[in-house]
Amino acid sequence: xxxxxxxxxxxxxxxxxxxxxxxxxxxxxxxxxxxxxxxxxxxxxxxxxxxxxxxxxxxxxxxxxxxxxxxxxxxxxxxxxxxxxxxxxxxxxxxxxxxxxxxxxxxxxxxxxxxxxxxxxxxxxxxxxxxxxxxxxxxxxxxxxxxxxxxxxxxxxxxxxx
Amino acid sequence: xxxxxxxxxxxxxxxxxxxxxxxxxxxxxxxxxxxxxxxxxxxxxxxxxxxxxxxxxxxxxxxxxxxxxxxxxxxxxxxxxxxxxxxxxxxxxxxxxxxxxxxxxxxxxxxxxxxxxxxxxxxxxxxxxxxxxxxxxxxxxxxxxxxxxxxxxxxxxxxxxxxxxxxxxxxxxxxxxxxxxxxxxxxxxxxxxxxxxxxxxxxxxxxxxxxxxxxxxxxxxxxxxxxxxxxxxxxxxxxxxxxxxxxxxxxxxxxxxxxxxxxxxxxxxxxxxxxxxxxxxxxxxxxxxxxxxxxxxxxxxxxxxxxxxxxxxxxxxxxxxxxxxxxxxxxxxxxxxxxxxxxxxxxxxxxxxxxxxxxxxxxxxxxxxxxxxxxxxxxxxxxxxxxxxxxxxxxxxxxxxxxxxxxxxxxxxxxxxxxxxxxxxxxxxxxxxxxxxxxxxxxxxxxxxxxxxxxxxxxxxxxxxxxxxxxxxxxxxxxxxxxxxxxxxxxxxxxxxxxxxxxxxxxxxxxxxxxxxxxxxxxxxxxxxxxxxxxxxxxxxxxx
Numbered sequence: 176x177x178x179x180x181x182x183x184x185x186x187x188x189x190x191x192x193x194x195x196x197x198x199x200x201x202x203x204x205x206x207x208x209x210x211x212x213x214x215x216x217x218x219x220x221x222x223x224x225x226x227x228x229x230x231x232x233x234x235x236x237x238x239x240x241x242x243x244x245x246x247x248x249x250x251x252x253x254x255x256x257x258x259x260x261x262x263x264x265x266x267x268x269x270x271x272x273x274x275x276x277x278x279x280x281x282x283x284x285x286x287x288x289x290x291x292x293x294x295x296x297x298x299x300x301x302x303x304x305x306x307x308x309x310x311x312x313x314x315x316x317x318x319x320x321x322x323x324x325x326x327x328x329x330x331x332x333x334x335x336x337x
Numbered sequence: 338x339x340x341x342x343x344x345x346x347x348x349x350x351x352x353x354x355x356x357x358x359x360x361x362x363x364x365x366x367x368x369x370x371x372x373x374x375x376x377x378x379x380x381x382x383x384x385x386x387x388x389x390x391x392x393x394x395x396x397x398x399x400x401x402x403x404x405x406x407x408x409x410x411x412x413x414x415x416x417x418x419x420x421x422x423x424x425x426x427x428x429x430x431x432x433x434x435x436x437x438x439x440x441x442x443x444x445x446x447x448x449x450x451x452x453x454x455x456x457x458x459x460x461x462x463x464x465x466x467x468x469x470x471x472x473x474x475x476x477x478x479x480x481x482x483x484x485x486x487x488x489x490x491x492x493x494x495x496x497x498x499x500x501x502x503x504x505x506x507x508x509x510x511x512x513x514x515x516x517x518x519x520x521x522x523x524x525x526x527x528x529x530x531x532x533x534x535x536x537x538x539x540x541x542x543x544x545x546x547x548x549x550x551x552x553x554x555x556x557x558x559x560x561x562x563x564x565x566x567x568x569x570x571x572x573x574x575x576x577x578x579x580x581x582x583x584x585x586x587x588x589x590x591x592x593x594x595x596x597x598x599x600x601x602x603x604x605x606x607x608x609x610x611x612x613x614x615x616x617x618x619x620x621x622x623x624x625x626x627x628x629x630x631x632x633x634x635x636x637x638x639x640x641x642x643x644x645x646x647x648x649x650x651x652x653x654x655x656x657x658x659x660x661x662x663x664x665x666x667x668x669x670x671x672x673x674x675x676x677x678x679x680x681x682x683x684x685x686x687x688x689x690x691x692x693x694x695x696x697x698x699x700x701x702x703x704x705x706x707x708x709x710x711x712x713x714x715x716x717x718x719x720x721x722x723x724x725x726x727x728x729x730x731x732x733x734x735x736x737x738x739x740x741x742x743x744x745x746x747x748x749x750x751x752x753x754x755x756x757x758x759x760x761x762x763x764x765x766x767x768x769x770x771x772x773x774x775x776x777x778x779x780x781x782x783x784x785x786x787x788x789x790x791x792x793x794x795x796x797x798x799x800x801x802x803x804x805x806x807x808x809x810x811x812x813x814x815x816x817x818x819x820x821x822x823x824x825x826x827x828x829x830x831x832x833x834x835x836x837x838x839x840x841x842x843x844x845x846x847x848x849x850x851x852x853x854x855x856x857x858x859x860x861x862x863x864x865x866x867x868x869x870x871x872x873x874x875x876x877x878x879x880x881x
Binding site for chain 1: 453456457460461464513514515516637638642643
């Protein structure tokens with residue numbers, strides 16, 4: 176099962192190496208890892224998605240806790256709102272451009288760049304939405320695509336603090 | 338004051354008396370500053386030995402061991418010793434010189450990313466980027482190394498930082514908001530433990546290296562007596578308790594004693610104290626103590642449930658936890674398995690040596706064990722002799738057996754003995770080493786002579802890499818590959834070259850006199866024992 180871990184870490188050089196190295200070393204696979212600074216500039220927040228059984232996830236949790244630079248860990252799998260973000264660069268022709276624009280509007284993908292042969296879409300959504308949209312545009316030529324990992328936050332009043 | 342001076346001052350504030358190290362270009366300022374300090378420097382003959390010596394120092398004193406080396410190859414040579422300290426949870430602060438800050442990343446002379454390289458096996462590590470941070474970082478390093486689950490911390494100090502002249506503020510607080518080792522055991526789990534002990538008919542204590550670090554030898558024996566539970570040890574647990582105690586059944590595991598392994602197999606409750614239940618101690622995954630409820634007490638939550646399912650997990654400091662357990666109303670009168678235990682004890686362990694080919698190592702170790710008083714500290718190398726020592730040597734006090742357990746590092750013997758000797762001038766240090774391991778660290782005879790360290794060296798020579806040879810015998814159908822040391826040197830000449838007294842023992846009736854020499858205080862002596870090459874460890878599986 177996939178788990179989403181929110182991890183607060185010291186905002187210092189080398190911390191990402193320590194965290195990602197631990198996963199590799201102990202044989203855990205990271206599905207995605209996103210890191211960015213929080214409202215407190217001394218703290219970064221990582222959103223880590225891992226696939227594993229409960230035992231694996233418990234071990235990951237404990238091993239993360241052992242890293243001195245890791246401040247707090249929360250498994251928010253059940254309570255999270257999560258989003259990913261993607262750019263999709265699609266090759267178009269005068270003949271199919273309108274069709275692509277209409278489809279983009281229907282799926283709430285934003286058109287952020289247009290040139291005679293290219294449309295770039297900006298897409299935000301959960302994992303399902305992103306894969307559905309990608310499937311939808313697969314019949315055109317996707318020249319390039321880039322996407323982030325998952326960022327997630329807990330619903331409601333609870334918040335992850337140092 | 339420059340950064341190097343500041344660093345030395347914090348070391349002094351932390352009570353450091355000895356540093357094991359090796360100089361080089363990137364630590365010139367440190368060596369220069371050291372001349373103005375009372376801290377004693379021991380020049381080992383390679384950086385790896387400096388790290389091992391710091392381990393031996395730490396494990397024979399309960400202090401943090403300190404070693405340092407220059408950048409690049411100096412730093413990478415420390416790595417094995419740092420990894421060894423990590424696997425055996427030994428508190429160590431390793432300091433490395435680094436090329437100047439502005440040159441980092443340019444692959445300049447003697448530059449390596451030692452922080453990156455040691456991340457997997459340090460408890461924490463630092464690259465000092467601002468000289469002002471030196472006091473805080475060094476203070477934190479000692480705190481991290483010596484609290485919670487102990488371990489090595491590395492500090493990488495660029496040369497320009499060592500040279501940075503400024504006002505240093507030594508009145509700094511450590512700033513570790515995330516690091517708070519959990520000392521107090523959970524009361525619900527403790528209540529469960531109380532019930533489990535009361536219900537138990539065949540309780541057993543399993544003593545790990547954590548018991549050594551927590552100094553709970555007396556409490557373990559008190560508990561053992563109180564609940565009528567014998568105790569067994571892991572390899573590292575041998576140094577944690579006196580194993581000559583009547584309640585001790587010896588070492589468990591692949592290389593352990595039958596009595597100890599049988600007890601684990603038949604116990605209905607095994608209380609594991611500060612051990613990680615590694616594969617060498619427990620055999621196959623989840624095959625340890627199958628009839629028992631396993632209670633696992635450890636300071637490191639990640640160890641509990643990692644290798645074996647646990648009935649009662651208790652995260653806490655062993656001293657705090659055992660103090661609480663001893664206050665429980667848990668007299669266990671049952672002695673249901675006393676007869677079984679007495680029966681297992683009768684089993685005579687052998688090595689398969691036959692006297693025509695050389696000495697039986699068991700005879701040597703037992704003579705050493707019988708001759709040693711509580712003033713002797715034994716360190717070992719790694720291989721057959723280590724396992725023989727683990728099986729047949731009986732310690733009289735806590736802290737008198739130092740070995741490389743987790744990493745199994747050859748060349749640990751002489752350096753760890755050097756560390757122990759530096760820390761304990763009033764004790765007799767003896768080290769056992771095979772002919773393979775000795776040739777990995779014989780350069781340390783130079784250090785021993787230079788510092789006039791009174792160490793007895795027992796060289797177990799079978800002209801083999803015996804442990805690997807034995808593994809090949811069992812698992813490769815006796816197809817021996819690169820395990821015969823056919824051109825071993827004349828060890829007497831090596832001893833002579835370093836000015837070390839040398840004795841050869843090739844007959845059984847010479848053993849006692851030679852062991853007496855090994856145990857004589859104020860003597861630097863090497864005794865070469867001509868060991869039967871057919872003598873084996875003979876791995877015993879639990880229950881066999």
